[in-house]
Amino acid sequence: METRIGRLVVSSSPHIKSSVTIETAMRDVLIALTPALIMAVYFFRFSALAVIVTCVTTAMVSEAVCQKVRGRPVTVKDGSAAITGLLLAFCLPPTIPVWIAAVGSASAIVLAKQFFGGLGHNVFNPALVGRAIILASWPAAATTFVLPLDGVTSATPLEIMKGAVQGSVPAAWSEAVAQLPSLGDMFIGNIGGSLGETSVLALLLGGIYLLYKGHIDWRIPGMFIGSVFLLTAAYGALTGKGIILYSLYHVFGGGLMLGAIFMATDWVTSPITKQGRILFGLGCGIFTVIIRLYGGYPEGVCYSILLMNCCTPLIDRLVKPRVYGRRKNA
Secondary structure (H helix, E strand, O other), rough: OEEEOOEEEEEOOOOOOOOOOHHHHHHHHHHHHHHHHHHHHHHHHHHHHHHHHHHHHHHHHHHHHHHHHOOOOOOOOOOOHHHHHHHHOOOOOOOOOOHHHHHHHHHHHHHHOOOOOOOOOOOOOHHHHHHHHHHHOHHHOOOOEOOOOOOOOOOOHHHHHHHHHHOHHHHHHHHHHOOOOOHHHHHHOOOOOOOOOOOOHHHHHHHHHHHHHOOOOOOOHHHHHHHHHHHHHHHHHHHOOOHHHHHHHHOOOOOHHHHHHHOOOOOOOOOOOOOHHHHHHHHHHHHHHHHHHHOOOOOOOOHHHHHHHHHHHHHHOOOOOOOOOOOOOO
C-alpha cells in the first residue's frame, strides 16, 4: 500500500529494492546443479535421466495441482518445484523404480512444502523429506547402488567403511582400504552411489558459483564439512584407522557435499544470523558423524539436516542480531 505526500511516496517495507527475484535465484541454483546433473547422466546414463525426469516432472505437477486446489496462483515457473525434484533425484540411486521416485517427489511437495503453506513456509527441506519417506518405506530400493557405466551392484565407500568400523580392528580397516575406490575416482564421481552425490568436483563447482552469486553463506557448508573432517580424523586416530585418509573418505563419500552445499544452506530452513549458521553447520556435522559411526545406516546427512531444521527456530531465538543503535546489554 502506498501513500503520496507531495513528492514523497510512503509504503510498507521492504524499502530496499534488489534485482534478485525468486526466479533469478532459482535459476542460479539450477545452473549450479548443472555440473552434477551432467556427471550423473554421463556415469549412469538412461537410468539416471529417467529418475531425474520423473522427479522433476512429478514435483512440478504436484505443486500446480496443490496450488489449484488451494485456490492460489500457480507458481511452477519460479523453478522452486523443479529444484526440489532435482535435488531429490540426486539423493536416489539410478536403479530405483521410477514409481517410487514419483511417490517421493509428490510427498516432498505435498507434505513438506504445500502442507505448510508453500514456498517460504516449510519447516523441513522438502527434498530431504521425500528421501526420508522413500528410505523408510522402501529401504532396499533406496540403498541398492551400482557402479557407473557397467551397472554392476556394488557397496558404496561408506558401506565398506561401516563394515570396518563394526569390525573395530586395524585388520578390518586394512581390508576395507583394499576395497575402497581411489580418492581420485571419488573426486571425479566414478563410484557407486546416489545420482548427484558421487562427483565432488561437480558439486564444488556449483558451490563456488552460488558463493560468487551470494546465494549461500560459507559458514554452513564450511562448519558442516569441517566438523565431519575433524571428528572423523579424531575417530580414525583413536581406532588406528589413520587420520587424513579416513577423514577424506568420509568427506568425499556419501551425500556430505550435496547436503552441505545445496540442502543445509536452504534459505527457508536454515538460521538467519551468522552465529546461528555456524551452530547449524556444526550440529549437522556432529549428527552426521554420530549416525555414520554408531547408527544403523552408513549415511547420516539426510537425517542430520532434518534434525537441525527442527532446531532452526530455537537457534534464531537464542542467537538474535544486535538491534542497531541499542547497547548490547540494554
